[in-house]
Amino acid sequence: xxxxxxxxxxxxxxxPALAYHDHHEGGPIPQxxxxxxxxxxxxxxxxxxxxxxxxxxxxxxxxxxxxxxxSFVWIEAARSFYxxxxxxxxxxxxxxxxxxxxxxxxxxxxxxxxxxxxxxLDAHMSESERGWLAIRTAEVNFAGNIADGELYAAxxxxxxxxxxxxxHDPWLWxxxxxxxxxxxxxxxxxxxxxxxxxYKTALAYDPGNLAALHYxxxxxxxxxxxxxxxxxxxxxxxxxxxxxxxxxxxGHELMRLGRTEExxxxxxxxxxxxxxxxxxxxxxxxxxxxxxxNLQLLAxxxxxxxxxxxxxxxxxxxxxxxxxxxxxxxxxxLWPEFLIDRGRYAEGLDAAHELxxxxxxxxxxxxxxxxxxxxxxxxxxxxxxxxxxxxxHEAEALPADTVASLPYPAALRxxxxxxxGQMQEGDKLYVDVEQTAVSMPGPDAxxxxxxxxxxxxxTARDAxxxxxARFTAEQxxxxxxxxxxxxxxxxxxxxHGGESQGSRPMFARAGELWNHAxxxxxxxxxxxxxxAGSGAAARNR
Numbered sequence: 001x002x003x004x005x006x007x008x009x010x011x012x013x014x015x016p017a018l019a020y021h022d023h024h025e026g027g028p029i030p031q032x033x034x035x036x037x038x039x040x041x042x043x044x045x046x047x048x049x050x051x052x053x054x055x056x057x058x059x060x061x062x063x064x065x066x067x068x069x070x071s072f073v074w075i076e077a078a079r080s081f082y083x084x085x086x087x088x089x090x091x092x093x094x095x096x097x098x099x100x101x102x103x104x105x106x107x108x109x110x111x112x113x114x115x116x117x118x119x120x121l122d123a124h125m126s127e128s129e130r131g132w133l134a135i136r137t138a139e140v141n142f143a144g145n146i147a148d149g150e151l152y153a154a155x156x157x158x159x160x161x162x163x164x165x166x167x168h169d170p171w172l173w174x175x176x177x178x179x180x181x182x183x184x185x186x187x188x189x190x191x192x193x194x195x196x197x198x199y200k201t202a203l204a205y206d207p208g209n210l211a212a213l214h215y216x217x218x219x220x221x222x223x224x225x226x227x228x229x230x231x232x233x234x235x236x237x238x239x240x241x242x243x244x245x246x247x248x249x250x251g252h253e254l255m256r257l258g259r260t261e262e263x264x265x266x267x268x269x270x271x272x273x274x275x276x277x278x279x280x281x282x283x284x285x286x287x288x289x290x291x292x293x294n295l296q297l298l299a300x301x302x303x304x305x306x307x308x309x310x311x312x313x314x315x316x317x318x319x320x321x322x323x324x325x326x327x328x329x330x331x332x333x334l335w336p337e338f339l340i341d342r343g344r345y346a347e348g349l350d351a352a353h354e355l356x357x358x359x360x361x362x363x364x365x366x367x368x369x370x371x372x373x374x375x376x377x378x379x380x381x382x383x384x385x386x387x388x389x390x391x392x393h394e395a396e397a398l399p400a401d402t403v404a405s406l407p408y409p410a411a412l413r414x415x416x417x418x419x420x421g422q423m424q425e426g427d428k429l430y431v432d433v434e435q436t437a438v439s440m441p442g443p444d445a446x447x448x449x450x451x452x453x454x455x456x457x458x459t460a461r462d463a464x465x466x467x468x469a470r471f472t473a474e475q476x477x478x479x480x481x482x483x484x485x486x487x488x489x490x491x492x493x494x495x496h497g498g499e500s501q502g503s504r505p506m507f508a509r510a511g512e513l514w515n516h517a518x519x520x521x522x523x524x525x526x527x528x529x530x531x532a533g534s535g536a537a538a539r540n541r
Contacts, residue, residue: 028105028106028107028287028324028325029074029075029105029107029287030287033075033283033287034075034078034079034082035078035079035082036079036281037079037083037086038061038064038076038079038080038083040060040061040064041064041076041242042242043240043241043242043243044064044067044068044071044073044240044242044243045067045070045071045210045239045240045243045246046063046067046208046210046239047063047066047067047070047209047210047211048063048066049062049063049066049093049171051091051093051094051129052091052092052093052124052125052126052129053084053088053090053091054088055087055088057087058084058085058087058088058091058094059084061080061081061083061084061087061094062080062081062084062091062093062094062097064076064080065077065078065080065081065084065094065097065101066097066211067210067240068080069097069100069101069104070174070210070211070214070215071210071214071240071243071245071246072104072187072245072289072290073243073244073245073290074101074104074105074289075283075287075288077097077100077101077104078098078101078102078105081094081095081097081098081101082094082098090121090124091121091124092117092118092119092121092122092124092125092129092133093118093125093129093132095114095115095117095118095121096114096115096118096132096133096136098110098111098114099111099112099114099115099118099136099140100136100139102114103139103140103143103184103185104185104187105289106185106324106325108140108143108144111140111143112140112144115133115136115137115140118133118136119133119137127165128162128165128166128169131158131161131162131165131166132162134158134161134162135155135158135159135162135175137158138151138154138155138157138158139155139158139179139184140184141154141155142154142155142184143184143185146182146183146184146185152182155179155184156179159172159175159176159179160176163176168205169205170201170202170203170205170206170209170212171202171209171211173198173199173201173202173205173212174198174199174202174209174211174212174215176198177191177194177195177196177198177199177202177212177215177219178195178215180192180194180195180198181195188211188214188215188218188219189218189222189442190222191215191218191219191222192219192222192223193223195215195219196216196219196220196223199212199213199215199216199219200212200216203216208239210236210239210240213232213235213236213239214236214245214246214249216232217229217232217233217236217249217252217253218249220232221252221253221256221441221442221443222441222442223441224441226253226256226257227257229252229253229256230250230253230254230257233246233249233250233252233253234250236249236250237249237250242273243273244270244271244273244274244277244290244294245270245290247266247267247269247270247273248266248267248270248290248293248294248297250266251263251264251265251266251267251270251297251298251301252297252443254266255297255301255304255443255446255447256443256446258480258481258482260301260304260305260482261305261516263301264298264301264302264305267294267297267298267301268298270294270298271291271294271295271298274288274290274291274294285321286321286322286324289324289325289327289328291321292318292321292323292328292331293328293331293444295314295315295317295318296314296315296318296331296334296444297443297444297447298314299311299312299314299315299318299334299338300334300447300451301447302314303338303451304447304450304480304483305514305516305517306484306514306516306517306518306521306523306524307516307517307518308342308518308521309518311338312338315334315335315338316335318331318332318334318335319332319334319335319351323358323360323363326360326362326363329358329359329360329362329363330360330362330363330366331444332355332358332363333355333363333366333367333370335351336348336349336351336352336355336367336370336371336374337370337451337455339351339374340352340370340373340374340377340455341451341454341455341458343377345374345375345377345378346374346378348370348373348374348377349371349374349375349378351370352367352368352370352371352373352374353367353371354367355367355370356368356371356390361394361397361398362398362402362406364394365391365394365395365398365403365406365408365409366406366408368387368388368390368391368394368409369387369388369391369407369408369409369411369412370408371384371387372384372385372387372388372391372409372412372415372416373411373412373415373455375387376412376415376416376419381416381419381420384412384415384416385416387412388409388412388413388416391408391409391412392409395408395409404436405436405440407433407436407437407452410429410432410433411430411433411452411455411456413429414426414427414429414430414433414456415459417429418430418459418460418463418465418468419463423463423465423468426463426465426468427465427467427468430456430460430468430472431468431471433452433456434452434453434456434472434475437449437452437453438453438475438478438479446479449479450476450479450480450483450485453472453475453476453479453486454476454485454486454489456468456472457469457472457473457476457489458489460472461489461492461493461496466493466496466497469489469492469493469496470490470493470497472489473486473489473490473492473493474490476489476490477490482513483513484509484510484511484512484513484514484517484523485510485523487506487507487509487510487513488506488507488510488523488526488527490506491503491504491506491507491510491527491530494506495530503530504530504531507527507530507531508531510523510527511524511527511528511531514527
């Protein structure tokens, strides 16, 4: 399995092993919210799966639950399925929809209960619906222990049995694609070539199947087919304009193609839709996993544009939101990273220390590593070494392939090696970190790699390791040619090497790409100074 899938599965699967045993008492989202009455909505995508009910209204709410479920709007999916059950108490498929929604919310205890409730209604189910009961039960069992190969095989076999019985059912082919990801928690976000084929099969049987289309966008993205993903995301957005995630997905692809200002518009639209939803439904933002995620990608786009004043409050807001899963807890790292990258080491140290108190090991690993980097910025290498030891202790409790997918704690170890004069060892470790970072697909990993490379380039320059600084700057430009920071970094390397004429176009290009940056951005001041100096030198020759 590719590292992206391993990493995402490990992050999303960690929470159920640590919490959420009784969905009526301790689930991540209060039942009062999940069971609130809901109305039928428009603009969310038209989905349909015929289920055993004589009520057209119950069918409509079931279909609405599907639309929300397959756009990761877990709360509204649950409300819609519960509404269907209020209308038709014997609709077992609504319980199975709830089980899927609870898996999305990482409340495995509740998902088990929903499967049990559905099983009690199997006399009201059709034969094909009993096939879904077998699939969902096997999936939830697997979700409780994704390391169990036998449980995974049982899940896959249940889908295969159902496809043999109903080979033209598009929803079974969607489920087959999801199952190929080797984790119930990735929900279409860690697919490959095979999963793409399954979604295309689903669309052949049902051209309007928005679930298959949505997951195709993610899969194309993971395969590096960004132009395909952009086209697919446009269709997804056209069919579901009221879904925040549809705008967010469009933002993914625009960001990857260097169309950052357009990506900002989509992430802002996502935020506007979410904020309006929280106000109208009186639902706290902390219960929507998507909110912090969108704020973080919006903030990183502002960082790419050099608009730090716009990025800062968004990162601070996302950091302040309670994290209910390992994925959300780990991504809180973006706030201390931002502070450290901007040279605000004391603030970064405080935020990193808070992150290191997380109940999740991946977040603690990031927290200790970033605390060490902040301490190096404060010229406290002994304290940084102590944080490295703590980070390495956290790494021991995580799967080796997960740790290998992260820049933590290897980046801190490499920085300490450079500081101690062990350039060869530090360079080798840093190059490994860079190669892993740029190889990871997906929008979060892609933009994270930009700032990982930038941090390494800065560290290399500070350590007078100009060979590493050049290599890393070139990697930055190759990874994202539209990011000004790469051209700026290479300009600094060229100038240090006496290539004054070679540095000028680099600085000029960086200035062009940062044309909408904060006027007081320190890098811009350096660029202006360098260009003025090289221009004067040329005139004096």
